[in-house]
Amino acid sequence: MLPVLSVQAQTPPELHVLIDVSGSMKQTDPTNLRRPALRLLGDLLPPSARIGIWFFGDRVTSVLSTQPASDLTKTRVHNTAGKIRSNEPFTDIPDALTAAAASWDTGTDRNMLLLSDGMVDISKDKAVNEQAQQRLLDKIIPRLQSAHIRVHTIALSKDADSKLLREIADRTGGIFVAADSAEALQRAFLKIFEAAAPRDGLPLKDNKFIVDKSVKELTILAFRDKADTPNSLKTPDGTLVTEQTSRSLPNWRWDASGGRDLITIDQPQPGEWQIIGAKDPDNRALIITDLKLNVTSIPTRVYPGEQINSTLQLTNHDVPVTQPDLTQVIKAVVQERRGDEVIQSIPLNDRGADPDIVGGDGKFDYQLNLIDPAGVYSLVATAESPTFQRTWRQNFAMAPQAPISFKSRTVTEPVSAAATGPAVANAPSGSTALETPAHVTPAHVDGHGQKPARVPAKNQPVRVLEITQDPTVVMPERSVVDGQWTCEASPTGSAVDSHGSAEGHVVPSPAGPRIEKVHWVLDKTTMTVPVPTPVNRNCQFSGTLTAELTTERSMRLQLLPVSVPALVSTAPKSEHPDAHQVHETARLPRKGPNWLLIGAVNIGLALVIIIGLLLWRRSTKITINQLLAEAKTA
Incomplete structure:
Protein backbone atom coordinates (compact mmCIF):
# COMPACT_ATOMS: atom_id res chain seq x y z
CA MET A 1 0.00 0.00 0.00
CA LEU A 2 1.50 3.30 -1.06
CA PRO A 3 1.54 6.19 1.40
CA VAL A 4 -1.33 8.63 1.03
CA LEU A 5 -0.03 12.04 2.00
CA SER A 6 -2.85 14.40 2.90
CA VAL A 7 -1.57 16.55 5.76
CA GLN A 8 -1.88 19.76 3.77
CA ALA A 9 -5.40 18.90 2.63
CA GLN A 10 -6.60 18.27 6.20
CA THR A 11 -5.07 21.28 7.95
CA PRO A 12 -5.39 25.01 7.21
CA PRO A 13 -2.19 26.70 6.00
CA GLU A 14 -0.22 29.14 8.14
CA LEU A 15 2.27 31.38 6.34
CA HIS A 16 5.03 33.43 7.98
CA VAL A 17 6.48 35.94 5.51
CA LEU A 18 10.03 37.30 5.94
CA ILE A 19 10.89 40.36 3.81
CA ASP A 20 14.49 41.57 3.37
CA VAL A 21 14.72 45.34 4.04
CA SER A 22 18.51 45.67 3.89
CA GLY A 23 20.08 48.63 2.11
CA SER A 24 21.05 46.57 -0.95
CA MET A 25 17.37 46.41 -1.86
CA LYS A 26 17.65 50.01 -3.08
CA GLN A 27 19.49 48.67 -6.11
CA THR A 28 17.69 45.33 -6.38
CA ASP A 29 14.15 46.68 -5.97
CA PRO A 30 14.36 50.44 -6.61
CA THR A 31 10.60 50.83 -7.21
CA ASN A 32 9.58 48.71 -4.20
CA LEU A 33 7.79 46.00 -6.17
CA ARG A 34 7.92 43.97 -2.97
CA ARG A 35 4.85 45.98 -1.95
CA PRO A 36 2.41 44.83 -4.68
CA ALA A 37 3.84 41.32 -4.42
CA LEU A 38 2.99 41.20 -0.72
CA ARG A 39 -0.48 42.64 -1.38
CA LEU A 40 -1.02 39.95 -4.01
CA LEU A 41 -0.07 37.23 -1.57
CA GLY A 42 -2.42 38.58 1.10
CA ASP A 43 -5.38 38.87 -1.27
CA LEU A 44 -4.94 35.34 -2.64
CA LEU A 45 -4.95 33.59 0.73
CA PRO A 46 -8.10 31.57 1.48
CA PRO A 47 -10.14 32.51 4.58
CA SER A 48 -8.95 29.37 6.37
CA ALA A 49 -5.31 30.50 6.21
CA ARG A 50 -3.26 32.46 8.75
CA ILE A 51 -0.53 34.99 7.94
CA GLY A 52 2.21 36.84 9.84
CA ILE A 53 4.87 39.23 8.48
CA TRP A 54 8.44 40.04 9.60
CA PHE A 55 10.97 42.52 8.21
CA PHE A 56 14.65 41.75 8.64
CA GLY A 57 17.99 43.44 8.03
CA ASP A 58 20.43 43.93 10.89
CA ARG A 59 17.48 43.26 13.21
CA VAL A 60 14.20 41.33 12.96
CA THR A 61 10.88 43.18 13.37
CA SER A 62 7.43 41.62 13.63
CA VAL A 63 5.22 44.00 11.65
CA LEU A 64 2.02 41.91 11.52
CA SER A 65 1.24 39.33 14.17
CA THR A 66 -0.03 36.00 12.89
CA GLN A 67 -3.82 36.08 12.39
CA PRO A 68 -6.59 34.57 10.23
CA ALA A 69 -6.76 35.81 6.63
CA SER A 70 -10.00 37.76 7.05
CA ASP A 71 -10.96 40.85 5.07
CA LEU A 72 -9.65 42.98 7.93
CA THR A 73 -6.34 41.09 7.89
CA LYS A 74 -6.00 41.60 4.14
CA THR A 75 -6.41 45.33 4.69
CA ARG A 76 -3.67 45.14 7.30
CA VAL A 77 -1.45 43.28 4.85
CA HIS A 78 -1.93 46.14 2.38
CA ASN A 79 -0.97 48.65 5.05
CA THR A 80 2.06 46.58 6.06
CA ALA A 81 3.21 46.38 2.45
CA GLY A 82 3.32 50.17 2.38
CA LYS A 83 5.93 50.13 5.16
CA ILE A 84 8.49 48.11 3.20
CA ARG A 85 11.79 49.99 3.04
CA SER A 86 15.48 49.42 2.21
CA ASN A 87 17.60 51.01 4.93
CA GLU A 88 19.26 48.43 7.18
CA PRO A 89 23.00 47.68 6.80
CA PHE A 90 23.07 43.90 7.30
CA THR A 91 21.10 40.76 6.34
CA ASP A 92 20.56 38.51 9.35
CA ILE A 93 18.88 35.48 7.79
CA PRO A 94 19.56 33.11 10.74
CA ASP A 95 17.86 35.38 13.30
CA ALA A 96 14.97 36.03 10.92
CA LEU A 97 14.24 32.30 10.59
CA THR A 98 14.60 31.80 14.33
CA ALA A 99 12.20 34.63 15.19
CA ALA A 100 9.54 33.63 12.66
CA ALA A 101 9.70 29.98 13.74
CA ALA A 102 9.11 30.71 17.42
CA SER A 103 5.31 30.61 17.54
CA TRP A 104 2.64 28.78 15.53
CA ASP A 105 -1.04 28.14 15.91
CA THR A 106 -2.00 24.58 16.77
CA GLY A 107 -3.24 22.34 14.00
CA THR A 108 -1.93 24.35 11.05
CA ASP A 109 0.29 23.47 8.12
CA ARG A 110 3.47 25.44 8.77
CA ASN A 111 5.09 27.39 5.93
CA MET A 112 7.60 30.23 5.73
CA LEU A 113 8.33 32.50 2.79
CA LEU A 114 11.83 34.01 2.86
CA LEU A 115 12.65 36.78 0.35
CA SER A 116 16.24 38.06 0.17
CA ASP A 117 18.64 39.59 -2.32
CA GLY A 118 21.79 38.80 -0.37
CA MET A 119 23.54 36.32 1.86
CA VAL A 120 24.20 35.81 5.57
CA ASP A 121 25.73 39.18 6.45
CA ILE A 122 25.72 40.17 10.12
CA SER A 123 29.21 41.65 10.47
CA LYS A 124 32.07 43.22 8.55
CA ASP A 125 34.15 40.28 9.78
CA LYS A 126 33.99 37.48 7.20
CA ALA A 127 34.73 34.82 9.82
CA VAL A 128 31.73 35.92 11.89
CA ASN A 129 29.46 35.63 8.84
CA GLU A 130 30.79 32.16 8.06
CA GLN A 131 30.13 31.03 11.63
CA ALA A 132 26.58 32.39 11.46
CA GLN A 133 25.92 30.54 8.22
CA GLN A 134 27.29 27.30 9.65
CA ARG A 135 25.02 27.71 12.67
CA LEU A 136 22.11 28.11 10.27
CA LEU A 137 22.99 24.87 8.48
CA ASP A 138 23.90 22.79 11.54
CA LYS A 139 21.46 24.04 14.17
CA ILE A 140 18.57 26.08 12.78
CA ILE A 141 17.59 23.91 9.80
CA PRO A 142 17.37 20.71 11.90
CA ARG A 143 15.10 22.57 14.34
CA LEU A 144 12.88 23.67 11.45
CA GLN A 145 12.72 20.07 10.25
CA SER A 146 11.76 18.71 13.65
CA ALA A 147 9.07 21.41 13.96
CA HIS A 148 7.61 20.41 10.56
CA ILE A 149 8.23 23.86 9.07
CA ARG A 150 8.68 24.17 5.32
CA VAL A 151 10.67 27.19 4.17
CA HIS A 152 10.04 28.47 0.64
CA THR A 153 12.76 30.83 -0.55
CA ILE A 154 12.98 33.53 -3.23
CA ALA A 155 16.36 34.78 -4.41
CA LEU A 156 15.96 38.31 -5.75
CA SER A 157 19.04 39.33 -7.80
CA LYS A 158 22.13 37.50 -8.97
CA ASP A 159 23.98 38.61 -5.84
CA ALA A 160 21.76 36.50 -3.61
CA ASP A 161 23.29 33.39 -2.10
CA SER A 162 21.15 31.10 -4.25
CA LYS A 163 23.04 28.02 -3.09
CA LEU A 164 22.20 28.73 0.55
CA LEU A 165 18.58 29.70 -0.16
CA ARG A 166 18.12 26.56 -2.26
CA GLU A 167 19.58 24.38 0.49
CA ILE A 168 17.25 25.90 3.08
CA ALA A 169 14.25 25.08 0.86
CA ASP A 170 15.53 21.64 -0.09
CA ARG A 171 16.23 20.46 3.42
CA THR A 172 12.94 21.72 4.88
CA GLY A 173 10.76 20.45 2.02
CA GLY A 174 10.00 23.84 0.48
CA ILE A 175 10.50 25.20 -3.02
CA PHE A 176 13.14 27.62 -4.26
CA VAL A 177 12.37 30.31 -6.85
CA ALA A 178 14.90 32.62 -8.48
CA ALA A 179 13.43 35.99 -9.46
CA ASP A 180 15.90 37.64 -11.82
CA SER A 181 14.14 41.00 -11.55
CA ALA A 182 11.75 42.87 -9.30
CA GLU A 183 9.09 42.51 -12.02
CA ALA A 184 9.31 38.73 -11.62
CA LEU A 185 8.37 38.97 -7.94
CA GLN A 186 4.63 38.77 -8.70
CA ARG A 187 4.98 35.38 -10.36
CA ALA A 188 7.45 34.18 -7.73
CA PHE A 189 4.97 34.99 -4.95
CA LEU A 190 2.23 33.24 -6.94
CA LYS A 191 4.34 30.07 -7.14
CA ILE A 192 4.94 30.12 -3.41
CA PHE A 193 1.26 30.77 -2.68
CA GLU A 194 0.17 27.83 -4.83
CA ALA A 195 2.67 25.60 -3.04
CA ALA A 196 1.72 26.66 0.48
CA ALA A 197 -2.02 27.45 0.27
CA PRO A 198 -3.74 25.98 -2.82
CA ARG A 199 -7.42 26.88 -3.17
CA ASP A 290 -19.45 25.91 -0.53
CA LEU A 291 -19.09 23.49 -3.46
CA LYS A 292 -15.41 22.66 -3.18
CA LEU A 293 -12.95 20.41 -4.95
CA ASN A 294 -10.90 18.65 -2.28
CA VAL A 295 -7.68 17.08 -3.51
CA THR A 296 -5.15 15.16 -1.46
CA SER A 297 -2.13 17.44 -1.40
CA ILE A 298 1.27 16.10 -2.35
CA PRO A 299 4.53 17.07 -0.64
CA THR A 300 5.95 20.36 -1.85
CA ARG A 301 9.26 18.58 -2.46
CA VAL A 302 9.34 15.17 -4.12
CA TYR A 303 12.04 12.87 -5.49
CA PRO A 304 12.53 11.18 -8.88
CA GLY A 305 10.72 7.86 -8.91
CA GLU A 306 8.34 8.75 -6.07
CA GLN A 307 4.92 7.10 -6.12
CA ILE A 308 1.97 8.81 -4.42
CA ASN A 309 -1.64 7.72 -4.06
CA SER A 310 -4.10 10.58 -4.11
CA THR A 311 -7.82 11.30 -4.21
CA LEU A 312 -10.15 13.94 -5.64
CA GLN A 313 -13.53 14.51 -4.02
CA LEU A 314 -16.29 17.11 -4.19
CA THR A 315 -17.79 18.46 -0.98
CA ASN A 316 -20.85 20.64 -0.46
CA HIS A 317 -20.84 22.53 2.85
CA ASP A 318 -17.93 20.24 3.82
CA VAL A 319 -20.06 17.11 3.26
CA PRO A 320 -18.73 14.65 0.63
CA VAL A 321 -20.82 14.43 -2.53
CA THR A 322 -21.55 10.74 -3.16
CA GLN A 323 -24.80 10.78 -5.16
CA PRO A 324 -24.20 8.60 -8.25
CA ASP A 325 -26.44 10.79 -10.43
CA LEU A 326 -23.90 13.59 -9.87
CA THR A 327 -20.56 11.78 -9.56
CA GLN A 328 -21.19 9.65 -12.65
CA VAL A 329 -21.59 12.70 -14.90
CA ILE A 330 -18.50 14.50 -13.61
CA LYS A 331 -15.58 14.61 -16.01
CA ALA A 332 -12.48 14.72 -13.83
CA VAL A 333 -8.83 14.77 -14.81
CA VAL A 334 -5.57 15.39 -12.99
CA GLN A 335 -2.48 16.67 -14.80
CA GLU A 336 1.15 17.23 -14.00
CA ARG A 337 2.37 20.37 -15.74
CA ARG A 338 5.49 22.43 -16.11
CA GLY A 339 4.37 25.83 -17.32
CA ASP A 340 2.19 25.20 -20.37
CA GLU A 341 3.62 21.71 -20.94
CA VAL A 342 1.49 18.76 -19.83
CA ILE A 343 3.80 16.06 -18.45
CA GLN A 344 1.10 13.49 -17.71
CA SER A 345 -2.70 13.50 -17.79
CA ILE A 346 -4.81 10.97 -15.87
CA PRO A 347 -8.58 10.70 -16.57
CA LEU A 348 -10.49 9.90 -13.38
CA ASN A 349 -13.75 8.10 -12.59
CA ASP A 350 -15.85 6.90 -9.65
CA ARG A 351 -16.98 3.66 -11.30
CA GLY A 352 -14.27 1.41 -9.89
CA ALA A 353 -12.42 1.30 -13.21
CA ASP A 354 -8.69 1.93 -13.24
CA PRO A 355 -7.32 4.03 -11.54
CA ASP A 356 -10.33 4.25 -9.19
CA ILE A 357 -10.22 1.86 -6.22
CA VAL A 358 -13.85 1.66 -5.06
CA GLY A 359 -16.70 2.67 -7.33
CA GLY A 360 -19.59 4.80 -6.11
CA ASP A 361 -17.89 6.15 -2.98
CA GLY A 362 -17.56 9.70 -4.31
CA LYS A 363 -13.77 9.44 -4.41
CA PHE A 364 -11.82 9.72 -7.65
CA ASP A 365 -8.62 7.78 -6.88
CA TYR A 366 -5.36 7.93 -8.82
CA GLN A 367 -1.65 7.26 -8.50
CA LEU A 368 1.15 9.65 -9.40
CA ASN A 369 4.48 8.35 -10.67
CA LEU A 370 6.91 11.26 -10.63
CA ILE A 371 10.10 10.76 -12.65
CA ASP A 372 10.85 14.23 -13.98
CA PRO A 373 14.00 16.38 -14.08
CA ALA A 374 14.59 18.91 -11.31
CA GLY A 375 12.33 21.97 -11.34
CA VAL A 376 9.02 23.41 -10.16
CA TYR A 377 5.89 21.60 -11.39
CA SER A 378 2.14 21.94 -10.89
CA LEU A 379 -0.48 19.36 -10.01
CA VAL A 380 -3.72 20.58 -11.62
CA ALA A 381 -7.03 18.84 -10.92
CA THR A 382 -10.19 19.72 -12.85
CA ALA A 383 -13.80 18.57 -12.44
CA GLU A 384 -16.61 19.59 -14.79
CA SER A 385 -20.33 18.85 -14.82
CA PRO A 386 -23.28 20.34 -16.72
CA THR A 387 -23.85 22.85 -13.89
CA PHE A 388 -20.41 23.79 -12.54
CA GLN A 389 -16.65 23.67 -13.11
CA ARG A 390 -13.82 23.52 -10.60
CA THR A 391 -10.04 23.46 -10.69
CA TRP A 392 -7.36 23.13 -8.03
CA ARG A 393 -3.63 23.69 -8.39
CA GLN A 394 -0.62 22.93 -6.21
CA ASN A 395 3.01 23.64 -7.04
CA PHE A 396 5.79 21.30 -5.97
CA ALA A 397 9.53 21.00 -6.50
CA MET A 398 11.23 17.96 -8.01
CA ALA A 399 14.60 17.24 -6.40
CA PRO A 400 17.56 16.73 -8.76
CA GLN A 401 18.18 13.19 -7.51
CA ALA A 402 16.85 10.50 -5.22
CA PRO A 403 18.15 10.43 -1.63
CA ILE A 404 19.66 6.99 -2.21
CA SER A 405 22.32 5.77 -4.64
CA PHE A 406 23.70 2.38 -5.69
CA LYS A 407 27.18 1.49 -6.92
CA SER A 408 28.48 -1.97 -7.82
CA ARG A 409 32.02 -2.92 -6.80
CA THR A 410 34.25 -5.97 -6.86
CA VAL A 411 36.21 -6.97 -3.78
CA THR A 412 38.67 -9.81 -3.25
CA GLU A 413 38.68 -11.29 0.22
CA PRO A 414 39.36 -14.67 1.84
CA VAL A 415 36.19 -16.74 1.85
CA SER A 416 35.56 -20.34 2.76
CA ALA A 417 33.97 -22.29 -0.07
CA ALA A 418 31.45 -23.61 2.42
CA ALA A 419 30.31 -20.05 3.13
CA THR A 420 29.42 -19.20 -0.45
CA GLY A 421 26.08 -19.68 -2.11
CA PRO A 422 22.79 -17.97 -2.80
CA ALA A 423 21.96 -17.47 0.87
CA VAL A 424 24.65 -14.82 1.14
CA ALA A 425 22.93 -12.79 -1.55
CA ASN A 426 19.90 -12.36 0.64
CA ALA A 427 21.80 -11.20 3.71
CA PRO A 428 19.70 -9.04 6.00
CA SER A 429 20.43 -5.66 7.51
CA GLY A 430 23.92 -5.18 8.83
CA SER A 431 25.46 -8.12 6.99
CA THR A 432 28.47 -7.45 4.84
CA ALA A 433 28.95 -8.96 1.44
CA LEU A 434 30.88 -11.85 2.93
CA GLU A 435 28.80 -12.67 6.00
CA THR A 436 26.20 -15.37 6.45
CA PRO A 437 24.18 -14.66 9.60
CA ALA A 438 23.50 -17.53 11.97
CA HIS A 439 19.73 -17.35 11.47
CA VAL A 440 19.98 -17.75 7.68
CA THR A 441 20.08 -21.31 6.38
CA PRO A 442 22.82 -21.49 3.73
CA ALA A 443 21.72 -22.85 0.38
CA HIS A 444 24.59 -25.37 0.28
CA VAL A 445 23.24 -27.48 3.21
CA ASP A 446 22.05 -30.76 1.73
CA GLY A 447 18.58 -32.22 2.11
CA HIS A 448 19.59 -34.23 5.17
CA GLY A 449 20.79 -31.17 7.08
CA GLN A 450 24.42 -32.28 6.75
CA LYS A 451 27.06 -29.66 5.97
CA PRO A 452 29.90 -30.61 3.60
CA ALA A 453 33.44 -30.56 4.87
CA ARG A 454 34.74 -27.00 5.19
CA VAL A 455 37.23 -26.08 2.51
CA PRO A 456 40.14 -23.84 3.55
CA ALA A 457 39.60 -20.16 2.82
CA LYS A 458 41.09 -18.60 -0.30
CA ASN A 459 40.88 -15.26 -2.08
CA GLN A 460 37.66 -14.93 -4.02
CA PRO A 461 36.41 -12.03 -6.16
CA VAL A 462 32.98 -11.01 -4.90
CA ARG A 463 30.56 -8.51 -6.42
CA VAL A 464 28.88 -6.22 -3.92
CA LEU A 465 26.32 -3.44 -4.17
CA GLU A 466 27.16 -0.31 -2.17
CA ILE A 467 24.08 1.58 -0.94
CA THR A 468 24.41 5.19 0.22
CA GLN A 469 21.63 7.29 1.78
CA ASP A 470 21.49 11.06 2.15
CA PRO A 471 21.26 11.58 5.93
CA THR A 472 19.91 15.11 5.46
CA VAL A 473 16.83 13.61 3.76
CA VAL A 474 16.37 10.03 5.00
CA MET A 475 16.06 9.22 8.70
CA PRO A 476 18.51 6.57 9.97
CA GLU A 477 17.09 3.07 10.48
CA ARG A 478 13.75 4.17 9.00
CA SER A 479 14.22 3.00 5.42
CA VAL A 480 13.67 -0.39 3.80
CA VAL A 481 14.42 -1.72 0.32
CA ASP A 482 12.29 -4.52 -1.12
CA GLY A 483 13.09 -5.96 -4.51
CA GLN A 484 14.70 -8.75 -6.44
CA TRP A 485 17.82 -9.79 -8.27
CA THR A 486 17.43 -11.13 -11.79
CA CYS A 487 20.53 -12.91 -13.12
CA GLU A 488 20.85 -14.16 -16.69
CA ALA A 489 20.48 -17.85 -17.48
CA SER A 490 23.65 -18.17 -19.58
CA PRO A 491 27.11 -17.32 -18.28
CA THR A 492 29.12 -14.55 -19.91
CA GLY A 493 32.27 -15.63 -21.80
CA SER A 494 35.21 -17.25 -20.04
CA ALA A 495 34.36 -16.20 -16.55
CA VAL A 496 35.38 -16.48 -12.97
CA ASP A 497 33.43 -19.35 -11.43
CA SER A 498 31.43 -19.27 -8.22
CA HIS A 499 34.53 -20.07 -6.18
CA GLY A 500 36.52 -17.23 -7.65
CA SER A 501 38.97 -19.13 -9.90
CA ALA A 502 39.48 -17.98 -13.48
CA GLU A 503 39.95 -21.29 -15.24
CA GLY A 504 38.48 -20.59 -18.65
CA HIS A 505 35.56 -23.00 -18.54
CA VAL A 506 31.84 -22.42 -18.84
CA VAL A 507 29.80 -23.15 -15.75
CA PRO A 508 26.63 -25.07 -16.63
CA SER A 509 23.60 -22.79 -16.48
CA PRO A 510 20.11 -23.42 -15.15
CA ALA A 511 17.09 -23.57 -17.44
CA GLY A 512 16.03 -19.95 -16.91
CA PRO A 513 17.08 -16.67 -15.29
CA ARG A 514 17.76 -16.79 -11.60
CA ILE A 515 15.52 -14.58 -9.44
CA GLU A 516 16.16 -13.83 -5.77
CA LYS A 517 13.90 -11.75 -3.53
CA VAL A 518 15.57 -9.38 -1.07
CA HIS A 519 14.51 -7.29 1.93
CA TRP A 520 17.11 -4.88 3.30
CA VAL A 521 16.73 -2.64 6.35
CA LEU A 522 19.11 0.25 5.72
CA ASP A 523 20.36 0.96 9.22
CA LYS A 524 23.57 2.65 8.09
CA THR A 525 24.26 5.67 5.91
CA THR A 526 26.52 3.51 3.73
CA MET A 527 26.39 -0.28 3.62
CA THR A 528 27.14 -3.09 1.20
CA VAL A 529 25.08 -6.09 0.22
CA PRO A 530 26.24 -9.04 -1.89
CA VAL A 531 25.35 -9.72 -5.50
CA PRO A 532 24.18 -13.31 -6.17
CA THR A 533 26.70 -15.97 -7.22
CA PRO A 534 28.05 -17.35 -9.52
CA VAL A 535 29.85 -14.22 -10.53
CA ASN A 536 29.96 -15.06 -14.25
CA ARG A 537 26.34 -13.99 -14.75
CA ASN A 538 25.06 -10.51 -15.55
CA CYS A 539 22.62 -9.45 -12.84
CA GLN A 540 20.13 -6.63 -12.41
CA PHE A 541 18.49 -5.33 -9.25
CA SER A 542 15.08 -3.65 -9.19
CA GLY A 543 12.96 -2.65 -6.24
CA THR A 544 11.35 0.06 -4.13
CA LEU A 545 12.48 2.18 -1.20
CA THR A 546 10.09 2.91 1.66
CA ALA A 547 11.48 5.54 4.02
CA GLU A 548 10.75 8.13 6.67
CA LEU A 549 12.23 11.52 5.82
CA THR A 550 13.77 14.17 8.04
CA THR A 551 10.82 16.39 7.10
CA GLU A 552 8.61 13.93 9.02
CA ARG A 553 6.81 12.34 6.10
CA SER A 554 6.87 8.90 4.52
CA MET A 555 8.00 8.18 0.98
CA ARG A 556 7.78 5.29 -1.46
CA LEU A 557 10.30 5.40 -4.29
CA GLN A 558 10.48 3.21 -7.40
CA LEU A 559 14.20 2.65 -7.82
CA LEU A 560 15.90 2.73 -11.19
CA PRO A 561 17.24 -0.72 -12.18
CA VAL A 562 20.88 -1.32 -11.24
CA SER A 563 22.92 -3.54 -13.58
CA VAL A 564 25.93 -5.49 -12.32
CA PRO A 565 28.12 -7.04 -15.05
CA ALA A 566 29.62 -10.50 -14.83
CA LEU A 567 33.24 -10.93 -13.79
CA VAL A 568 34.93 -12.10 -17.00
CA SER A 569 38.44 -13.64 -16.88
CA THR A 570 41.27 -11.83 -18.69
CA ALA A 571 43.26 -15.12 -19.20
CA PRO A 572 43.73 -16.23 -22.88
CA LYS A 573 41.23 -18.78 -24.12
CA SER A 574 42.37 -22.38 -24.81
CA GLU A 575 42.90 -23.35 -28.49
CA HIS A 576 42.22 -27.03 -27.78
CA PRO A 577 39.17 -28.25 -29.71
CA ASP A 578 37.66 -29.60 -26.52
CA ALA A 579 37.98 -26.84 -23.96
CA HIS A 580 36.18 -28.88 -21.35
CA GLN A 581 38.57 -31.80 -21.77
CA VAL A 582 41.58 -29.47 -21.53
CA HIS A 583 40.12 -27.98 -18.41
CA GLU A 584 39.62 -31.39 -16.83
CA THR A 585 43.20 -32.36 -17.72
CA ALA A 586 44.49 -29.21 -16.15
CA ARG A 587 42.67 -30.10 -12.96
CA LEU A 588 44.49 -33.51 -12.57
CA PRO A 589 46.69 -33.60 -9.47
CA ARG A 590 50.38 -33.04 -10.15
CA LYS A 591 53.09 -35.64 -9.01
CA GLY A 592 56.93 -35.92 -8.97
CA PRO A 593 59.15 -37.26 -11.94
CA ASN A 594 58.41 -40.84 -13.19
CA TRP A 595 61.95 -42.29 -13.21
CA LEU A 596 60.82 -45.72 -14.49
CA LEU A 597 59.30 -44.18 -17.57
CA ILE A 598 62.37 -42.00 -18.14
CA GLY A 599 64.69 -45.09 -17.85
CA ALA A 600 62.62 -47.13 -20.29
CA VAL A 601 62.68 -44.32 -22.83
CA ASN A 602 66.47 -43.95 -22.50
CA ILE A 603 67.07 -47.73 -22.94
CA GLY A 604 64.87 -47.76 -26.01
CA LEU A 605 66.80 -44.88 -27.56
CA ALA A 606 70.13 -46.67 -26.88
CA LEU A 607 68.92 -49.88 -28.59
CA VAL A 608 67.82 -47.95 -31.65
CA ILE A 609 71.26 -46.30 -31.93
CA ILE A 610 73.18 -49.63 -31.55
CA ILE A 611 71.07 -51.44 -34.15
CA GLY A 612 71.54 -48.56 -36.56
CA LEU A 613 75.32 -48.69 -36.19
CA LEU A 614 75.45 -52.47 -36.77
CA LEU A 615 73.37 -52.21 -39.92
CA TRP A 616 75.53 -49.38 -41.23
CA ARG A 617 78.74 -51.36 -40.67
CA ARG A 618 77.32 -54.47 -42.40
CA SER A 619 76.22 -52.42 -45.35
CA THR A 620 79.63 -50.81 -45.60
CA LYS A 621 81.51 -54.20 -45.57
CA ILE A 622 79.38 -55.63 -48.38
CA THR A 623 80.11 -52.71 -50.56
CA ILE A 624 83.93 -52.97 -50.16
CA ASN A 625 84.01 -56.76 -50.86
CA GLN A 626 82.01 -56.19 -54.06
CA LEU A 627 84.49 -53.54 -55.22
CA LEU A 628 87.52 -55.88 -54.61
CA ALA A 629 85.88 -58.74 -56.56
CA GLU A 630 85.12 -56.49 -59.49
CA ALA A 631 88.74 -55.21 -59.45
CA LYS A 632 90.19 -58.76 -59.64
CA THR A 633 87.90 -59.61 -62.54
CA ALA A 634 89.01 -56.55 -64.43
Missing part, protein backbone atom coordinates in the same frame (compact mmCIF):
# COMPACT_ATOMS: atom_id res chain seq x y z
CA ASP A 200 -10.45 26.34 -5.40
CA GLY A 201 -10.62 28.01 -8.76
CA LEU A 202 -12.36 27.99 -12.13
CA PRO A 203 -10.69 26.57 -15.25
CA LEU A 204 -9.74 29.20 -17.86
CA LYS A 205 -10.08 28.51 -21.57
CA ASP A 206 -8.96 31.33 -23.84
CA ASN A 207 -9.31 33.67 -20.85
CA LYS A 208 -12.95 32.63 -20.42
CA PHE A 209 -14.44 30.97 -17.34
CA ILE A 210 -17.91 30.10 -16.05
CA VAL A 211 -19.21 31.24 -12.66
CA ASP A 212 -22.00 29.16 -11.10
CA LYS A 213 -24.56 30.22 -8.51
CA SER A 214 -22.66 28.74 -5.56
CA VAL A 215 -19.71 31.15 -5.96
CA LYS A 216 -19.68 33.72 -3.15
CA GLU A 217 -16.50 35.56 -4.08
CA LEU A 218 -14.42 35.73 -7.26
CA THR A 219 -10.77 36.82 -7.38
CA ILE A 220 -9.23 37.33 -10.82
CA LEU A 221 -5.49 37.62 -11.41
CA ALA A 222 -4.62 38.87 -14.89
CA PHE A 223 -1.06 39.65 -15.95
CA ARG A 224 -0.43 42.33 -18.55
CA ASP A 225 1.51 42.16 -21.80
CA LYS A 226 3.10 45.44 -20.79
CA ALA A 227 2.90 47.27 -17.49
CA ASP A 228 1.11 50.21 -19.11
CA THR A 229 -1.36 48.06 -21.09
CA PRO A 230 -4.46 47.67 -18.88
CA ASN A 231 -6.73 44.64 -18.80
CA SER A 232 -10.51 44.72 -18.66
CA LEU A 233 -13.30 42.29 -17.81
CA LYS A 234 -16.37 41.27 -19.78
CA THR A 235 -19.25 40.23 -17.52
CA PRO A 236 -21.96 37.67 -18.42
CA ASP A 237 -24.38 40.46 -19.40
CA GLY A 238 -21.84 41.86 -21.87
CA THR A 239 -20.65 44.82 -19.79
CA LEU A 240 -17.00 45.78 -20.27
CA VAL A 241 -15.48 46.79 -16.92
CA THR A 242 -12.15 48.59 -16.55
CA GLU A 243 -10.21 49.60 -13.47
CA GLN A 244 -11.69 53.10 -13.67
CA THR A 245 -15.33 52.02 -14.16
CA SER A 246 -15.06 49.39 -11.42
CA ARG A 247 -14.74 52.15 -8.82
CA SER A 248 -18.44 52.92 -9.17
CA LEU A 249 -19.53 49.28 -8.89
CA PRO A 250 -20.54 47.87 -5.49
CA ASN A 251 -18.55 44.91 -4.16
CA TRP A 252 -15.66 45.40 -6.63
CA ARG A 253 -11.99 45.89 -5.62
CA TRP A 254 -9.38 46.43 -8.33
CA ASP A 255 -5.63 46.56 -7.58
CA ALA A 256 -3.56 47.41 -10.67
CA SER A 257 0.18 47.44 -9.98
CA GLY A 258 3.38 45.56 -10.66
CA GLY A 259 2.34 44.54 -14.17
CA ARG A 260 -0.87 42.77 -13.17
CA ASP A 261 -4.52 43.35 -12.28
CA LEU A 262 -6.03 41.76 -9.18
CA ILE A 263 -9.82 42.05 -9.07
CA THR A 264 -12.04 40.79 -6.25
CA ILE A 265 -15.83 40.67 -6.68
CA ASP A 266 -18.37 39.71 -4.03
CA GLN A 267 -21.44 37.75 -5.19
CA PRO A 268 -20.36 37.68 -8.86
CA GLN A 269 -22.96 37.35 -11.59
CA PRO A 270 -23.39 33.71 -12.77
CA GLY A 271 -22.45 32.96 -16.35
CA GLU A 272 -19.46 33.28 -18.67
CA TRP A 273 -16.80 35.86 -17.87
CA GLN A 274 -13.83 36.86 -19.99
CA ILE A 275 -10.48 38.56 -19.35
CA ILE A 276 -9.85 41.04 -22.15
CA GLY A 277 -6.08 41.07 -22.27
CA ALA A 278 -3.05 38.82 -22.49
CA LYS A 279 -3.64 35.05 -22.44
CA ASP A 280 -1.03 34.49 -19.78
CA PRO A 281 -0.50 30.98 -18.31
CA ASP A 282 -0.38 32.55 -14.84
CA ASN A 283 -3.84 34.12 -15.11
CA ARG A 284 -6.19 32.77 -12.44
CA ALA A 285 -9.86 32.82 -11.42
CA LEU A 286 -10.07 31.84 -7.74
CA ILE A 287 -13.29 31.46 -5.79
CA ILE A 288 -14.85 31.12 -2.37
CA THR A 289 -17.71 28.63 -2.50
